[in-house]
Amino acid sequence: MIMGRMYSLGRGISSSVTPYRKNSYDFKGITSENLSKIIIKLFKSGLTPSQIGMKFRDEYAIVDVRNISNYNLVSLAKKRGLRIEIPEDLFFLVRRAVVIKKHLKRFPKDLSNKYRLTQIESHINRLSRYYKRKNKIPDNWSYKLSKISDTNV
Structure with missing residues (x-):
């Protein structure tokens, strides 16, 4: 049995799930290298990971960074030497x-x-x-x- 939420208003255990995708998609010609350069630039400008994710969603139409680079946002930043x-x-x-x-x-x-x-x-x-x-x-x-x-x- 799974416990319900402790710190939110929701009472149940249901939550949204990211759709399962096996392969990466080509987003406007953005490669993994271009993506990591953009991420480094945005991290250095002082944005939080969630703000960077919203920027990717709204401006670049990239829903999931992992589909392009096989890493999530924070681990990609750590891989490039940025420390959170x-x-x-x-x-x-x-x-x-x-x-x-x-x-x-x-x-x-x-x-x-x-x-x-x-x-x-x-x-x-x-x-x-x-x-x-x-x-x-x-x-x-x-x-x-x-x-x-x-x-x-």
């Missing part, structure tokens, strides 16, 4: 916690957001344990709001 400091989902959770913490400084009696902050912090701690186990973040990485400022996030 913390995974994107963890980064956005930390950013959301910082925003809520700032809000709670202005409105300390906002109990629902206090509760949401504890939920987000437990989500961050659970994800960080997983990423430490998978060696995606350093073992000494820790989440402390006092350490994290607005310049880091």
